[in-house]
Amino acid sequence: MQVKTFKRGTHPPEFKELAADKKIEEIPLPENVFISLSQHIGAPCKPIVKPGDEVKTGQLIAEGEGFVTSQVHASLSGKVKKIDKYPSPIGTKPTMIQIESDGNDEPLQEWTEEDWHKLSIEEMKNRIAKAGIVGMGGAAFPTNVKLSPPEKKPIDTFIINGCECEPFLTADHRMMLENSDKLLEGTRIIMKILGAKRTIIGIEENKLDAIELLNKKTASESNISVQPVKTKYPQGAEKNLIDALLKRKVPAGGLPMDVGVVVNNVGTAIAVPQAVKTKKPLIERVVTVTGQGIKEPKNLRVRIGTPFKNLIEYCGGLTPDTKKIINGGPMMGIAQYTIDVPVIKGTSGVLALTEDITQKAKEFTCIRCGSCVETCPMGLVPTRLVRLIEFDKLNMAEEMGTMSCIECGSCAYVCPSNIPLVQRIKVGKQLINEKNN
Amino acid sequence: MNPILLAALSMGGIGLAFSILLTIANKKLKVEDDPKIAQVEDALPGVNCGACGYPGCAACAEALVKGDVGISICPVCDDDEREELANILGVELGEGKREVAVLFCQGGNDNAKVKADYEGISTCLAASFQSGGERACDYGCIGKGDCVSVCDFDAIHMGEQGLPVIDRQKCTACGACVEACPRDIIELHPIDRHVFVLCKNEDKGAAARKVCDRACIACKICEKFDDSGGFHVDNFLAKVDYDKYDKDYEKPTGKCPTNVIQLVGEKDEE
Amino acid sequence: MAKNKISLIKEFTKGLWDENPVLVMLLGLCPTLAVTNSAINGLSMGLAVLFTLTSSSIIISTFRKIIPDEVRIPTFIVVIATFVTITDLTMAAKFPEISKALGPFIPLIVVNCIILGRQEAFSSKNPVGRSIIDALGMSVGFTLTLTLLGAIRELLGAGTIFQIQIMPDSFANWMVMILPPGAFLTLGFMIAGYNWINDKLKTQ
Amino acid sequence: MELFVIFLSAVFVNNYVLSRFLGICPFVGVSKKLGPSISMGMATTFVMTIAAAVSWLIYYKILIPNNLTFLKIVSFILVIASLVQFVEMFIKKISRPLYNALGIYLPLITTNCAIMGVALFLVDMEYNFIQSVIFGFSAGVGFTLAIVIMAGIREKLELADVPEYFKGAPITMIVAGCLALAFSGFAGMI
């Protein structure tokens, strides 16, 4: 089968072998969970419980207002201990609800299955919203919103993003292997909701077993196809994946729906059938715990709100030369200063990187080698953007597309002068936003 | 013909021809401009030397009227011409109560706890995206000196403690540092104000104490001590009410257990 | 007027350093670069400017009150052009060699910003005496700068200053210095040097 | 072919700015930004072409027949000054956008030795009318080339770590020197 890809990009070492063969394991219930009220893009939720309240697994404990928002549920049963600000893995300190486990994991209700074919589209969307499902690739965009494109933007193609192009991470890969039926069921549900004619599952070539398995399972369905894509970073970036699969360019500042496409991550699609069929909310997710600093890398199914510490301990703890703890992958993930931060809905991996891997070499001035230009998947000229930002020429930087940067990290990865290009561009985006407001 | 006469005639002829042409052109082709621009242009030297970076005095005048540049742009002008320009443009220096910038943090190297190492661009703004860099306090100074680098008046320096030190004499209250600080811990205050609560930490006492030795722990001792109601603790942070606070400013200092209430500047400052 | 407080000496010396027409105001760069391939050419050019500037300053400041404002620029130009013609013809007659070396740059004095600029900024507003001092200061500053520039270029490019051999015979002349690139480079370094000295003076 | 040689010569071999040192003031003053420098170059080319034609006419049709060549400086400067002013008014009237793009550069051209230089050179070189016009035009193109290259470089240097004392005019001069070195490769081509 023909392998598709996008222009430019890079190929960092994969390090996937650390956890690729590890079956997903459940970890013991943590003593405490910290459930963040800002796990999604949009305004934070408001708690509807107070300290001292008893909660059951799956009980709604906070809800949001407005359109782009999401619900938050208790991920285990127990007592609400505190509602306070705690560090979150996205680097902020949002309000969180701390629940002390009673060890029983008592569910709110019996989660009985219904046949989703009988449900109306509105009802299905409603159930997805109620279950608090957000994009689980990292951006955490509320899924029900994504599945409700405006009428004048009809969706013809649904894409499952199974690229998992970030090095180290294997959670999506494992899920595709172990939960393929759920994935396909979710796919069918979403297709029905969107009214899309076809689905393409884009998977990087380095996950051959997943490609083969899904190919076999979809052989009888003509409207679902599996498309291998080249193992190249950032293949899984939404816009680049659409470009690779369909040759459609999402306009700058636009969304996939502008070109008739909706993209969902593997984890999101897998979470959908449960919500639609049983109304059971999203209270757990699969996280890859890996990196040279983790003694036994594993793929774990964990409750939302479990502190990183519990995950790391379950994997044998940290080696003493661990230098960085990262939420997500090494290219776009966020460095942590503590392992007390909890897993949130967007946490795809917990990495412990050692000194020798993350060693930042000395910074030189730009020698204009053009590597960043040849790498940038968005066709930007990072070196020039960075100079413009540094010298406060924000208008010109904006004109040259700074806001289109997806912060994938490719430019900084290849830069021989070790210039923190991405960080500078992030600062520049902030400054441009300030300037425009 | 006499050559002198001839010379005069031909020069006169050329001159006459062109001046007639120009006079007619001036009438027929006249376009109305902002009269202020013309005025400013007149006040400028009119040598069109281009030293200002604009392609001639007219362009420079336009920029001046628009307010894109200051009067000092023209290197050829003398003081008189500058004064004239200032009159036309209506630029005046407003006189008001002098203000100075005050830093509301004492979390220097000795006092602030460190939570992590930081690698990357050494600016406060960049560090603020990475959980705020080394120091543990979420409200205090990040210490990378963005305020120092934006100050055009050489009035802020990075002190030994890794905290910016403001020179009250040099400060012009331009507000650049206030804008630049991502933690909003620099404020402008009248120069005759001396008592400040030098902390912005709104965490509960225990949490605040954990991150800094000089954090307001909301103990309310200052409230009790100052009976005029000059201090009140709000959202776990003490604040001064300058309307109520009597000017006897040495009163509450020294009573604060974490020394966040401090005197800044001298009493006899202007 | 505030200007009256400035002493005449100050009026003269400002052209030499603080407001040096070449190094600070970057005026009259064309002749500065073009003719300074030797010290003597620089000096001659400077003197030609000195004559033109001073004489036209005298005329213009004398008649400053009767020149109508609307036609002042054309008037200035005619006056300047007249003096430039005199200079040009005189030089061609008395110093044919130098005149040849300076080529079209003597006639081009007429469009030299220094001269028109001084008339506009100074002579048309000030009495004769002061205008003369100002014109002399400016043109002496101009002359000295040009001579120095010419001397440096001549020294490195031909080993001589004012055609007197300075460099030892073993010195290989840097031809480039008397060519166009040398002019730009030397002036660049002179301005940088000026900035440096000025900075040092200020910080003292 | 001969006209083409005049063109090449004025643009590359004896570039107006880099080897004849004419028009240095605007070359230094208006080369900070690319946009204005392109406009300046176009305006200069325009005026130079017209000025070459008019000066040629004045010189050969008025001054020579009357044996008044000593008046060339006075008459040239008058002609150029009036011409520039006229062109400025004319452009302002017919097209405001064009005026904003070109017109504001025109006053700067009056005292620009480049124009006067064209007039003087064409007399020196004894060009005929057509040659003079071509010469005026190509000198303008040469000027434009130099100022546009310079503006590109200066925009880039604004983002560079140039030593303090060399910022501004000195570095511009040095870049010009380097450009002159580069252009010297064309020497002897014509």
Next chain:
Amino acid sequence: MAKKNSEEQRFTLSSSPHLSKEDDVNKIMNTVIMALVPAIAFSVYHFGWDSLLTIMVAAGSCLATEYLIKKMRKREVTDTSSLLTGILLAMTLPPGLGIGFVMLGSVFAIAIGKEIFGGLGYNIFNPALLGRAFLQASFPVKMTTWEAPQHLAMDAKSFATPLGGYKFGESVIQNAGDYIDGLIMGNVGGCIGETSAIAIILGGVFILVKKYADWRIPVSYLGTVFVLGGIFWLISPANYPDPIFHLFSGGLMIGAFFMATDMVTSPVTPLGSWIFGIGAGVIVILIRLFGGLPEGVMYSIIFMNAFVPLIDRYTRPKYFGEVKK
């Protein structure tokens, strides 16, 4: 500040990405220097130990100049780029040029060619070539006096290069055999490092494979020279040399592989690289065929260097989903 608790590990906060490719500026510079070894070796064989001396003097003066200037500016020397500049400069000098001239050229190359713009990464012109252009303009006679290669037992003080021979009418290359032995192997007169095309191509291909040079530049540069030279040759074989001669004579090879590809002074965009190479190729042919000088490689490159800011500006790729206004 660094109180590391044994129980609690202190982690590092930094921006993504947390991985970086194992490449750095010095590695690039050193690899390019390595790639020059064949050419240097050949020059020693060809012109004797003097050529090695010239190279060392140039490299040494460049390093010293850089060190001094950085010290004056209170900065540190962080890279070996000036070493490369020195070697490249020496490669373009005629053998037997006095040590003083070599040093002067090196100082000019580093001081004016590089440091005055702010050092590595900011320079507009290729420093080595600027140094050479300065020497060429200052000492035109010295710079075009070619010493005979030592192993060709010739007594001539001035020895014509193939290009000089063409220009001034005394052809050095007469038959096909001379092409292989002379131009390609390098048994001809010329600058220290430019004579042997084969040695240069060897190193050049090495850095192209390593991706330390943009392949588009040598391809477009050499291609343009070949095609344009070929067109003139087809028009009039009697007056103009054939394209093979163009390709392998003079400094074209070293220019195309090592000078024009200098990252700092060439465009960053792929399209820009093509334009850069083609422009330089056109100028080489113009100067060689119609100019006063026999060789135009150096001028073609520094001339195009001046255009790089403009090229970069106008060849910026359209970014993803960019909407034309």
